[in-house]
Amino acid sequence: MRSYEKATKARTKEHNKRLVLRTIYDHDQISRAEIARLTSLTRPTVSAIVADLIREGLVAEVGQKPSEGGKPATSLSVINDGRCVIGLDLANDEFRGAVVDLRGKIRHRYNASVERRDGDSALQLVFRVLDELLERVRCPVLGIGIGTPGLVNARAGTVRVAIDLEWRDQPLGEILAERYGLPIYVANDCQAAALAEYVFGRVDYGRNLVLIKIGRGVGAGVVIDGRLHHGDGFGAGEIGHWKVTEAGEPCRCGHFGCLETIASEPAILRQAQTIFRTRPNSPLRGLVSDPNAITLERIEQALAQNDEALAAVIAKTGRYLGRAAAALVSTLDIHHIVLAGRMTHFGETLLDPLRREMRQRALSPLAEETEVSSSSLGDDIVILGAAALLLANELGLAN
Ligand SMILES: [Zn+2]
Numbered sequence: 119m120r121s122y123e124k125a126t127k128a129r130t131k132e133h134n135k136r137l138v139l140r141t142i143y144d145h146d147q148i149s150r151a152e153i154a155r156l157t158s159l160t161r162p163t164v165s166a167i168v169a170d171l172i173r174e175g176l177v178a179e180v181g182q183k184p185s186e187g188g189k190p191a192t193s194l195s196v197i198n199d200g201r202c203v204i205g206l207d208l209a210n211d212e213f214r215g216a217v218v219d220l221r222g223k224i225r226h227r228y229n230a231s232v233e234r235r236d237g238d239s240a241l242q243l244v245f246r247v248l249d250e251l252l253e254r255v256r257c258p259v260l261g262i263g264i265g266t267p268g269l270v271n272a273r274a275g276t277v278r279v280a281i282d283l284e285w286r287d288q289p290l291g292e293i294l295a296e297r298y299g300l301p302i303y304v305a306n307d308c309q310a311a312a313l314a315e316y317v318f319g320r321v322d323y324g325r326n327l328v329l330i331k332i333g334r335g336v337g338a339g340v341v342i343d344g345r346l347h348h349g350d351g352f353g354a355g356e357i358g359h360w361k362v363t364e365a366g367e368p369c370r371c372g373h374f375g376c377l378e379t380i381a382s383e384p385a386i387l388r389q390a391q392t393i394f395r396t397r398p399n400s401p402l403r404g405l406v407s408d409p410n411a412i413t414l415e416r417i418e419q420a421l422a423q424n425d426e427a428l429a430a431v432i433a434k435t436g437r438y439l440g441r442a443a444a445a446l447v448s449t450l451d452i453h454h455i456v457l458a459g460r461m462t463h464f465g466e467t468l469l470d471p472l473r474r475e476m477r478q479r480a481l482s483p484l485a486e487e488t489e490v491s492s493s494s495l496g497d498d499i500v501i502l503g504a505a506a507l508l509l510a511n512e513l514g515l516a517n
Contacts, residue, residue: 134159136514138167142177142194143220143515149183149191168194175258176200196220202257203508206247207500208240208266208283209307209333215247216498217255218505220515222318224498226254240283241293248298260512261301262294263504265310267335271352275304278352281370282334303507305346307331308355310503311458311493312339313346317506317516319456320494326452329493330357330439332459336378338446339503357442358382377442381435383414383461389431390417401425414460421467432464433471440475447480447488455490458499462492 137157142148145156154164171177178197182190199219207214212232217225228250230243248262268280275291277283291302305313312329327341338355340347347354358378359371366375367385379385391409394402401423405416420428443455461468469490477485493499509516 134163135167135170138164139171139176139196140514142171143196146195147180147183147193148195149193151191153194174200198223199225199257201260201513202255203260203505204248204251204255204262205501205504206244206262206264207307207498207504208244208264209335209500210497211334213243213247214497214501215251216501217251217257218501219257220509220513222314222502222505222516224501225257226251228254235283237284237286237288240285241288241290244290244294245297248294252298259300261303261508262298263303263305263310263507264290264294265305265307265500265504266290267307269351269353269356270304270306270309272303272305272309272346272348275302277304301508301512303504303511305504305507306337306339306352306355307333307500307503308337309339309346309348310507311495311499312341312355312503313506313510314495314499314501314503315456315458315493316341316344317509318495318502321454321491323454326450327454327456328355328446328450328452329456329458330442331499332381332439332457332461333383336382336439336442338442340446340450340452342450342452357446360442360445362438362441377438380438383459386414386417386431386435386461387412390420390428393425393427393431397427400427402428414463418463421464429467432467435461436468436471437475439468440472441479443472443476443488443490444479444485447476447484451484453488455488456493457490458493458495460497465492 141153141156150164154161177194179192180195181193183193198221202217202219205216205218212229214229216227228247230247267282269278277285277288277290279286291304294302308331311331315329316327325343329339331337336358338357340355359376361375362377363375367379368374369376369379390412393400394409401420405419406412473490506516
């Protein structure tokens with residue numbers, strides 16, 4: 119056989135294997151005959167692939183169920199911890215890591231607080247989190263996925279620039295592959311979060327989704343036709359440094375009036391501190407004694423006590439996010455916009471002004487058809503997205 123024929127045959131075999139595994143993953147408790155029908159592969163091909171998957175510990179026979187002919191057929195399922203992946207979130211006040219199974223269930227965690235944000239300390243801390251997790255992991259590890267702030271060349275695994283961690287052209291993927299000998303995937307945290315929502319979120323989004331993540335910064339991730347859209351320079355969704363006001367605060371990127379200076383967690387805390395200092399009647403005064411002790415939880419409590427000045431800050435934040443939503447809707451015509459991050463706890467106080475502003479600034483039919491909601495994945499969203507990168511790329515699952 120000529121070498122190109124061999125290569126084509128190997129590719130077809132790998133493609134068929136992924137197809138069968140994906141079919142079992144999506145259906146759970148499925149027979150070989152049903153797989154053959156759904157994939158249009160022959161029965162002998164399906165049986166041979168299933169035998170491989172069972173031998174590799176990815177699939178198990180889980181029982182019998184009656185088939186159309188009356189003869190019982192053996193059901194197959196994916197073994198949820200037949201493989202696991204390590205997911206890391208570097209976009210928080212602490213580095214968060216977890217071992218995640220094939221269904222996105224977290225098996226264990228390890229978090230480490232970030233004491234110093236200079237480039238080398240950040241890298242050493244990544245090593246520590248990974249060492250701890252790999253020591254405790256009990257199932258075969260498929261690889262490591264990382265969601266990091268900054269501009270990331272996901273193909274090369276290089277962080278082009280992450281102001282927050284003082285990384286510039288940091289070949290994170292290469293460094294980790296050398297140290298751990300595992301497949302490594304690196305993505306921007308907002309892009310990873312979008313993939314997590316698409317794969318593990320409770321809603322069926324069809325094929326497209328925009329996720330806006332609000333945390334230390336603000337950014338969006340875009341899923342188009344079931345895949346992350348990175349953009350030509352890997353910066354798709356970088357809305358945090360979009361200038362939204364002329365008379366704005368200085369931003370850490372060097373410009374003024376970026377969306378991040380109004381709508382990020384630090385921006386909200388800063389505005390709450392001003393309210394604490396200038397408004398003696400603010401309910402915040404009864405909740406903390408020092409403006410530096412204000413947290414998002416305290417702001418939520420103050421809002422429950424009808425703190426009008428704070429409600430105005432959150433409404434303004436919603437309006438500015440609504441501008442971003444209008445721009446995204448107008449550019450992409452994607453019908454699902456999902457918000458993620460702890461600020462989603464503000465609920466309709468944030469979402470209602472956001473929707474109104476979006477409707478005022480985008481073509482009516484587009485805005486009317488666009489649903490704006492909050493993610494249900496909570497604080498694990500970036501970890502789950504990092505895990506989904508591995509499942510999608512290494513096993514053909516989760517996309
Ligand atoms: Zn900026």
